[in-house]
Structures are given as structure tokens and as C-alpha cells.
Amino acid sequence: MTPSPYFSIIIPTYNRVDFILNTLDTVFNQQYTDYEVIVVDNCSTDNTLEVLQPLIDEGKIRFIQHDKNYERAKSRNTGMQNAQGEYLTFLDSDDFMYPDNLLDAYNYAQQHPDKKVFHNLYELVDEDKKVLSKYDFQPLTDPVRQISEGNFLSCIGVFVHRDIYQNISWDETPVLTGSEDYDFALRLVAAFPAIGRINKFNNGVLDHPARTINTAQLHKAEERFEYFIKKLNEDEDYAFFGKYLNKIKATLYIFLAGMAKEAHKLPKMKTYIRMAYKVDKGVWKRRNFQSLNYHYIKKKLLKN
Incomplete structure (x- = not known):
């Protein structure tokens, strides 16, 4: 029996063929390698499948394609339902992991086995990973109050233990698209209020014109x-x-x-x-x- 990977990386995508290979490269370049990658495609109309086919054939990624565009919440739910990892993390198909992302997460989980949910810091970058701005993360003193005043978790750099992700899901209501990440983050904190933090910038959010917040x-x-x-x-x-x-x-x-x-x-x-x-x-x-x-x-x- 094949042992389960320590991490499951869930990557929802829709018409991001110009970005997704760069995103996947940052995953494949991780120092820690006990992970699986699950790409959930929302029936892209570009050549996403064609471009990813070699990676599918090599077994480097698991590829699940929806029959239509259900938006990101359902894609993340599909990913979670198929995940086998001890911990799960989300990565949008135009964002980046830095090389120590999973290694730092593994070490943190080993040192803090009671932390069923924890996160690292992220920053806004360009295509060359040059930092455009660093988000202001206040010391994590009261996660419940702090998440009430803004989504410091977002949906990047968050690690969720199997005990939690198997019992929580994203709201797939179409009208919520664009704020489904805040809804999920709030319910994640409700499920595990004592969230942990790796005080290191281990993810880059790519700024580009087609980014959801820009449209x-x-x-x-x-x-x-x-x-x-x-x-x-x-x-x-x-x-x-x-x-x-x-x-x-x-x-x-x-x-x-x-x-x-x-x-x-x-x-x-x-x-x-x-x-x-x-x-x-x-x-x-x-x-x-x-x-x-x-x-x-x-x-x-x-x-x-």
C-alpha cells in the first residue's frame, strides 16, 4: 500500500495556461518533497489540459477536470475530497511557493503537533518574484478578533490538518464568489481558534491585470x-x-x-x-x- 503524502497541494485553475507552469515549477522546486499536487480544472477553454498532459503522464500531478466552470469554491472542495495528505494547503494557479515553504511547514508541524491549522506569510510580487509590497501582518495575539477585522489568512500559505479539512468545506453559492475565501477562513478559525503561524514570507501572490481583485x-x-x-x-x-x-x-x-x-x-x-x-x-x-x-x-x- 502506497503511504499517504504528508502534504496535499490543491490548485484550482481556469484559463490560466499562461501562469500555471510557473506556479507548478515553484512546487516542484520545494526542498521538502513528500507531497501530492491536485490540479482541479474548471473546464478551461484554453489549452490547459494539453500543456499539463506531460506532467499528468509522468505522475507529477493528479488532474481532475470539472464538466463546467463551477468557480473556485467547488474546485477547492473537489481537491479536499480527493486529498490524501496529513496536511492540506491551497495554491492559486498564478501564485508561488518559495523553496522552503513545505520544509518550514513540516518542521513547524513536527514541533507543534497540537496545531491543526497554521499559516505562513505572503507578499505581492511580479512575474520575476520581485517584491512589490509586503502585507502588514500584526502579531498573532488573538486570531478570533483579528480574523473578524480582516482576512489575514487569505487562501495561500494556510496548512490544514486532515482532522479539520475532512470536516469543513467551501461555500459553493455562486453569488459569494470573490469572498468565499473570507467565509472559509472565518469558519476555519471557528473550527480551530488557536491558529499557529510561521513568521516567514514563504509565498508570493502574483500581481497581474487578470487577477480577480483587479477585476x-x-x-x-x-x-x-x-x-x-x-x-x-x-x-x-x-x-x-x-x-x-x-x-x-x-x-x-x-x-x-x-x-x-x-x-x-x-x-x-x-x-x-x-x-x-x-x-x-x-x-x-x-x-x-x-x-x-x-x-x-x-x-x-x-x-x-
Whole structure:
């Protein structure tokens, strides 16, 4: 019987033929090699299958193709359902692992066997892996509060033990696409609040024009957050957060205010700033809220 790999790496993809080989190269160049790669293709219309066929034939990747584009949440669920690893991690098909990613994760898991969920840091990079910006990770002192105020986990560099990933799934509701990672991260913390951290930048998020966040639309975000907030109010999974539920709602409104800013929609920006403050008076302490509020006041004064 073939022993299970220590890590399962789940890579959802859709029409990313220009990126996925670079992503896979960063996996194949890992210092630690006890892993499996599961690529879940959402029925790409480019030549993804043709390009990946040699890797499939060599057994370097397991390839699962959906019959249509179900979006990333279902792809990640499909990956988890087929994973055999002790730990599982997600990697988008345009992002990177740095060479020590899995080795550091293995060592951390050996040294902290009680940590069923842990993560490393990630940064924004260009195609040459030149750092464009480093995300600001605050010390991990209160994961429950901190995830309520923003998704520091994202869906990269997170390692989830089999005991957890076999009992949790991504919300496949189409309208949530674009925020399914925050929903999953929140429920991941609810399942295992004592999240661990490797304080090292071991992943790169590739910045490019087709990146999802760069093509996001305000009206789509408004639709999904309407669903998200309804879920916060009704889904039993979120009862865990108790007093922090309003902080999560404020986080969503801050995000919408930021999108309204980028869309130059001042009245909507004002609305979402006010809604964030209404649900969580403590939101004024957050730097992103202060920045948005200052921008709104400045624009309003200039307009008058």
C-alpha cells in the first residue's frame, strides 16, 4: 500500500495556461518533497489540459477536470475530497511557493503537533518574484478578533490538518464568489481558534491585470455581501463569533467603502463608512477605516 503524502497541494485553475507552469515549477522546486499536487480544472477553454498532459503522464500531478466552470469554491472542495495528505494547503494557479515553504511547514508541524491549522506569510510580487509590497501582518495575539477585522489568512500559505479539512468545506453559492475565501477562513478559525503561524514570507501572490481583485466590480461585491451578511445572521457556524459578528460586518462594509472609493462613488462611500460605524463603534480605531474616512472628508470639502 502506497503511504499517504504528508502534504496535499490543491490548485484550482481556469484559463490560466499562461501562469500555471510557473506556479507548478515553484512546487516542484520545494526542498521538502513528500507531497501530492491536485490540479482541479474548471473546464478551461484554453489549452490547459494539453500543456499539463506531460506532467499528468509522468505522475507529477493528479488532474481532475470539472464538466463546467463551477468557480473556485467547488474546485477547492473537489481537491479536499480527493486529498490524501496529513496536511492540506491551497495554491492559486498564478501564485508561488518559495523553496522552503513545505520544509518550514513540516518542521513547524513536527514541533507543534497540537496545531491543526497554521499559516505562513505572503507578499505581492511580479512575474520575476520581485517584491512589490509586503502585507502588514500584526502579531498573532488573538486570531478570533483579528480574523473578524480582516482576512489575514487569505487562501495561500494556510496548512490544514486532515482532522479539520475532512470536516469543513467551501461555500459553493455562486453569488459569494470573490469572498468565499473570507467565509472559509472565518469558519476555519471557528473550527480551530488557536491558529499557529510561521513568521516567514514563504509565498508570493502574483500581481497581474487578470487577477480577480483587479477585476472586481462594486455592484457584484454589494450582491455577495448582502448574501454574506444574511449568512452571518442565520448560519449556525457563525454563532461561535458572538460579540465579534458585528466586527465582521464592519469589515465587509469597510471593503465596500474602499471599492466605492476606487469607483469614485462618493455617496456610496459615505453610506458604507456610516454602516461600518453603526454596526461597530470600535471600527474608528482601525487604520483602513480612518484612511477611508479621511479620504471622504477631504473629497467632500474639496467638492464644496
